Amino acid sequence: GGLEALRRAAGPHKTLLGCGCPLGPALGLVDVMRIGPDVAPRWNPAHFNLEWPFRAETDMPSVRNAIHNTLTRAPLHRRWWINDPDCLLLRPEARLTLAEVQTLASVIALTGGALLLSDDLPDLPPERLRIAAQLLPLIGQRPQVPDWFDHATPTRLRLDLENATGHWHLLAWFNWQDKKRDVTLTATEFGLPEGEYTAREFWRGDIYRGAWTLKEIPAHGVALLSVRPANARYLGSDLHISQGLEVTQWSATPEGLRFRIERPGQAEGQVMLRLPNPPRSVTINGENASIEEAGEDSYRLLVNFYRTIEVQML
Numbered sequence: 015g016g017l018e019a020l021r022r023a024a025g026p027h028k029t030l031l032g033c034g035c036p037l038g039p040a041l042g043l044v045d046v047m048r049i050g051p052d053v054a055p056r057w058n059p060a061h062f063n064l065e066w067p068f069r070a071e072t073d074m075p076s077v078r079n080a081i082h083n084t085l086t087r088a089p090l091h092r093r094w095w096i097n098d099p100d101c102l103l104l105r106p107e108a109r110l111t112l113a114e115v116q117t118l119a120s121v122i123a124l125t126g127g128a129l130l131l132s133d134d135l136p137d138l139p140p141e142r143l144r145i146a147a148q149l150l151p152l153i154g155q156r157p158q159v160p161d162w163f164d165h166a167t168p169t170r171l172r173l174d175l176e177n178a179t180g181h182w183h184l185l186a187w188f189n190w191q192d193k194k195r196d197v198t199l200t201a202t203e204f205g206l207p208e209g210e211y212t213a214r215e216f217w218r219g220d221i222y223r224g225a226w227t228l229k230e231i232p233a234h235g236v237a238l239l240s241v242r243p244a245n246a247r248y249l250g251s252d253l254h255i256s257q258g259l260e261v262t263q264w265s266a267t268p269e270g271l272r273f274r275i276e277r278p279g280q281a282e283g284q285v286m287l288r289l290p291n292p293p294r295s296v297t298i299n300g301e302n303a304s305i306e307e308a309g310e311d312s313y314r315l316l317v318n319f320y321r322t323i324e325v326q327m328l
Contacts, residue, residue: 017043046096050083051075053100055108081121085168088125091156097127104142105133113235116217119145120186120236123255124171126155148255160205172204178264179248183241189231199226210244249286270328282318289313293327
């Protein structure tokens with residue numbers, strides 16, 4: 015009744031966002047839907063700053079509860095509506111560790127829903143504002159949740175991506191414990207075939223060949239890997255959380271490599287490449303540039319540009 019009247023009044027070309035709305039009755043009537051409780055500037059729920067009596071409450075505002083619903087309702091995205099996971103909180107004044115902010119950002123980005131920013135952006139420190147920039151443009155795709163039925167709150171996400179650089183997988187593993195953990199991840203637990211892969215962890219920048227053994231993942235932290243075939247030449251970057259969608263043109267031949275990267279606004283970071291031999295020359299937008307060895311046959315290219323760069327290596 016009421017929702018149908020709102021939909022008719024708004025018309026087919028207006029976007030309706032349901033917030034605090036029962037999910038079932040809104041099916042087919044809203045374009046975007048809040049799929050969990052509000053976030054709050056703290057990990058666990060609390061009332062008047064008192065936390066321990068409310069730790070088991072699943073409906074109270076908190077980052078933990080918002081993430082739980084974002085993960086468990088990820089399959090609804092682009093099937094029923096655009097999922098709204100509520101705000102990404104970045105401000106240092108929030109009672110969130112950097113690892114918890116990275117986890118929230120990873121969940122929002124990989125589940126593909128809306129991105130809302132409620133902080134005063136000009137007041138954010140550059141390193142916190144950079145996290146928001148690394149999510150733009152939005153990936154927007156629906157992920158797989160490999161352990162959706164195995165845990166109350168899933169611990170894994172998988173997103174399959176493709177562009178001119180080839181196919182790759184974004185794999186996220188979440189540490190929901192209240193202490194740091196070491197973890198060894200395998201391709202098969204994310205539903206990938208056994209084989210040789212090269213992986214790069216986004217938040218720390220580490221490269222893995224063979225076993226993916228990650229040390230000291232912080233409490234409530236995330237390991238976010240871009241996983242590619244072992245012979246892939248593009249290994250990822252810290253310019254965009256997808257670690258690949260920033261590349262809009264790519265041409266790799268035995269004689270050299272040429273590619274184009276596009277990012278909104280001013281961008282600074284590093285691009286990781288696998289090269290069979292050290293390049294004789296490197297140019298960025300036609301000007302000479304340098305490249306650093308980063309172990310084995312991997313190289314690190316430092317970039318600082320506005321919106322677009324063209325890179326050529328011979």
